[in-house]
Amino acid sequence: MRENFLENVERRTLNLEDASDVRRSTFAAGEDEPSSRIPSSPFTTQRLGLLEYELALERMRLEHARVADGGAPTLLLLEHPPVLTLGRKAHAAENVRASIETLEREGIKIVQAERGGDVTYHGPGQLVGYPLFPVGRRVREYLRKLENVLISVLEGFGVEAHGHEGYAGVYVGQGELEKIASIGVAIKRGVAMHGFGLNVNTRLEHFDLIVPCGLESVRMTSLKKLLGAPQDMQGVMARIEASFRLEFAQYDWVGQRSSTPVTPSPLLSAV
Numbered sequence: 001m002r003e004n005f006l007e008n009v010e011r012r013t014l015n016l017e018d019a020s021d022v023r024r025s026t027f028a029a030g031e032d033e034p035s036s037r038i039p040s041s042p043f044t045t046q047r048l049g050l051l052e053y054e055l056a057l058e059r060m061r062l063e064h065a066r067v068a069d070g071g072a073p074t075l076l077l078l079e080h081p082p083v084l085t086l087g088r089k090a091h092a093a094e095n096v097r098a099s100i101e102t103l104e105r106e107g108i109k110i111v112q113a114e115r116g117g118d119v120t121y122h123g124p125g126q127l128v129g130y131p132l133f134p135v136g137r138r139v140r141e142y143l144r145k146l147e148n149v150l151i152s153v154l155e156g157f158g159v160e161a162h163g164h165e166g167y168a169g170v171y172v173g174q175g176e177l178e179k180i181a182s183i184g185v186a187i188k189r190g191v192a193m194h195g196f197g198l199n200v201n202t203r204l205e206h207f208d209l210i211v212p213c214g215l216e217s218v219r220m221t222s223l224k225k226l227l228g229a230p231q232d233m234q235g236v237m238a239r240i241e242a243s244f245r246l247e248f249a250q251y252d253w254v255g256q257r258s259s260t261p262v263t264p265s266p267l268l269s270a271v
Helices: 002-011 019-026 053-068 100-106 139-156 204-209 223-227 233-247 253-258
Strands: 044-050 074-079 083-086 109-112 119-122 126-132 161-164 167-172 178-188 191-199 265-267
Touching: 044 053, 053 074, 053 109, 053 126, 053 191, 074 233, 100 204, 119 126, 119 204, 126 233, 139 161, 139 167, 139 178, 139 191, 139 233
Parallel strands: 044 074, 083 109
Antiparallel strands: 074 126, 083 119, 126 191, 161 167, 167 178, 178 191, 178 265
16 A cells, blocks of 8 residues: 555646746745745645535545545645535534524525534635545644644735634634634544635625534634635635645655554544
């Protein structure tokens, strides 16, 4: 299996639609960007556009099985039509505030998810990322790396963001915290699935229909709200891709794949 993986790593690198756009968008305007700062990467990226949650789940499972069998790691980037997903810790009766009639009127589905965590919302304008990466036993380190990817991207927009002790996810503010990105994963066969949801141009009022991640105190925000204008989703995707390459440049892909995984079970917080 290791030989198969190494062959894939040698053959495949991150497929960027426009490398010059990635280089420009990864760093703040006017900042010098030596090409050496964005290393090549042993994972590929697939941009899937707007995709129904069930279809995306099927695609994710297929890609996950391929990676678990020794294929090159893959990052899926996409958006979903409006949907509420329930993690394994979800209490729908408590944390879905809206009635079935309201959800139907808004065109919002409810789907059971195999990730950890509680209930969350996905919809157009939210950038969803499913990194199908080998993790092995180093799950918490992997979650922190996902946070770092998102924090770095937000810093490029001039938004100061940070993690939260005890909860996966990315927040802005120091007093009244607002959550801009949720993270939730499941680990199976030593490989991560599910991932993150970054609010770019998300319709934030849809979060009022639920208790996001089961946390009453959580208020949601977005780049559009913070910056006062809609943001180009393709540009944000390019920044995400480049940030993953930087954050995972020294990642021990082979070591994670060869380490004995923890009992394959969903983990931690909601996406």
